[in-house]
Amino acid sequence: MNKTEFLRAVATETGATLKETTAFYDAFVKTVHDAMANNDKISLVGFGTFEAKAKPARTCVNPMTGKKIEVAACKAPVLKFGKNFKESIN
Numbered sequence: 001m002n003k004t005e006f007l008r009a010v011a012t013e014t015g016a017t018l019k020e021t022t023a024f025y026d027a028f029v030k031t032v033h034d035a036m037a038n039n040d041k042i043s044l045v046g047f048g049t050f051e052a053k054a055k056p057a058r059t060c061v062n063p064m065t066g067k068k069i070e071v072a073a074c075k076a077p078v079l080k081f082g083k084n085f086k087e088s089i090n
Contacts, residue, residue: 048081
């Protein structure tokens with residue numbers, strides 16, 4: 001399912017227009033982005049938790065050449081799904 005198919009499915013499920021659904025989606029993505037950029041955690045009970053985790057600088061090996069490379073420290077976006085949500089799809 002791509003973004004357009006997803007938005008159409010949500011619009012159908014909620015009875016909202018595609019324009020309203022798209023506006024909500026854009027606002028949701030922006031809010032999650034802004035929260036993670038500010039090191040805030042978003043917990044949606046029954047779904048999952050969005051957060052940015054700090055990854056330290058490290059030395060890795062390029063699997064193609066075998067050379068060691070330095071990887072800078074960064075923040076990585078993480079979505080950890082809740083137990084009930086994971087169990088509901090199995």
